[in-house]
Amino acid sequence: MNNRILKILSVGCCIFATAPSMAADGKILATAGLSQVEGSGGGGLVPWATLAGYDSQDETAASFFMSDVNVSDFRMTSIGVATSFYDRVELSYAQQTFVLPESLISGLSLTSEQIKQDIVGLKVRLYGDAVYSAYPQVSAGLQYKQLDSDTVASKVGAKTDSGTDFYVAATKVHLGAVAGYNLIWNVAARATKANEMGLLGYGGSENNSYQVMMEGSVGLLLSPNWVVGMEYRQKPNNLSIVEDDWTDVFVSYLPNKNVNITAAYVDLGTVATKKDQKGIYLSMTGYLW
Amino acid sequence: MVNLVKASFIALSVFLVACAAPNKAPQSLYDEIGGKPTVEAITDNFIDEISFNKDIYRYFEKTNITRFREKFIEHLCVNTGGPCTYTGDTMLKVHQGQKINETDFNLTVDLLVSAMKRAGLTYPQQNRVLKVLAPMRGEMLYK
Numbered sequence: 001m002n003n004r005i006l007k008i009l010s011v012g013c014c015i016f017a018t019a020p021s022m023a024a025d026g027k028i029l030a031t032a033g034l035s036q037v038e039g040s041g042g043g044g045l046v047p048w049a050t051l052a053g054y055d056s057q058d059e060t061a062a063s064f065f066m067s068d069v070n071v072s073d074f075r076m077t078s079i080g081v082a083t084s085f086y087d088r089v090e091l092s093y094a095q096q097t098f099v100l101p102e103s104l105i106s107g108l109s110l111t112s113e114q115i116k117q118d119i120v121g122l123k124v125r126l127y128g129d130a131v132y133s134a135y136p137q138v139s140a141g142l143q144y145k146q147l148d149s150d151t152v153a154s155k156v157g158a159k160t161d162s163g164t165d166f167y168v169a170a171t172k173v174h175l176g177a178v179a180g181y182n183l184i185w186n187v188a189a190r191a192t193k194a195n196e197m198g199l200l201g202y203g204g205s206e207n208n209s210y211q212v213m214m215e216g217s218v219g220l221l222l223s224p225n226w227v228v229g230m231e232y233r234q235k236p237n238n239l240s241i242v243e244d245d246w247t248d249v250f251v252s253y254l255p256n257k258n259v260n261i262t263a264a265y266v267d268l269g270t271v272a273t274k275k276d277q278k279g280i281y282l283s284m285t286g287y288l289w
Numbered sequence: 290m291v292n293l294v295k296a297s298f299i300a301l302s303v304f305l306v307a308c309a310a311p312n313k314a315p316q317s318l319y320d321e322i323g324g325k326p327t328v329e330a331i332t333d334n335f336i337d338e339i340s341f342n343k344d345i346y347r348y349f350e351k352t353n354i355t356r357f358r359e360k361f362i363e364h365l366c367v368n369t370g371g372p373c374t375y376t377g378d379t380m381l382k383v384h385q386g387q388k389i390n391e392t393d394f395n396l397t398v399d400l401l402v403s404a405m406k407r408a409g410l411t412y413p414q415q416n417r418v419l420k421v422l423a424p425m426r427g428e429m430l431y432k
Contacts, residue, residue, distance in 0.1 A: 026392035028399070056391035087391070132426045175420035180413020223412055224402075
């Protein structure tokens, strides 16, 4: 476990759990969702149709997040900020740092153990309210991603070091649907050329055009403050090396509209020739206003 | 053809018997949460929550609270499947002209949730009450 991240997470939690309410609070608790590893409001792996903040139609909101993924051979941290305006538009920025294992560093004779990627996201709510409208809330978004260096990407056969994902997401909360408990589900379709979210570049020898990947999340609100659920993210296979779909099971704690904390068990399958990448995902979102 | 008629008749009989079985009548949400005393408690708690919230109380400054209490009890009773008749105005008429924004609407939902919690409703029961009320939001917001 990355101690620095753990420390930041725990300090951050303390500050936000005790701070007086300063966040936009025009939405119902939990309806702002969590922070997605690429910076968008969502679940952990999948972008949702809900926007990142607690802003109602008359408010704006801003939040920051820190996520840490620790699997067998890799570690990734993602930090970023998201703002949302009038429950209509969301802007986000995230920086991902992907840390490679020694075997890959020497195997590919790399000079740096890290791959960094910047992601700028835009999301627009097109229809509905996840809780109240008859049909699911629907949003469309994009994520523009840029690697800081194309060294690893080109070594594994990727065509470029930047790319843009486009997605449409639908989210619905069903009040009292499962024995009186609220059920939330989200489905997203993403057009992408990214290899391992873009960390291994875009396109490859097997495929160099956009493909639509399906992603989904389902969660159950056990109380106003606790959510358990699972996620699935389909992945393309553009490179000659194997890329697997991702899954996770998560538990989130949302004590108030200032902070949320998520822990998940993730299964990333084979990543960059390393098999069975399973481990822990930790994430915290703090809401500034 | 005769067989079809016979089969239909048997199916219909089974269906009618099943429907008529008196001991299987599902309990209404109204009865499950505790009937009249609980609905009255929710309403009194709700009025209490509103009166201590300056953002929401301003909508109620000119409200006849005695009438509001009576109609709100009826409203909750009817919508949870209780044996009452709603004699109040439509949700649209009650909320029209108040220009209730989304923030205040959601805050009022929070107050109602507190009121239900204080009246002893479990979290699943609270959700099921919200579920029957949720479709009325369109008649309340920005009118």
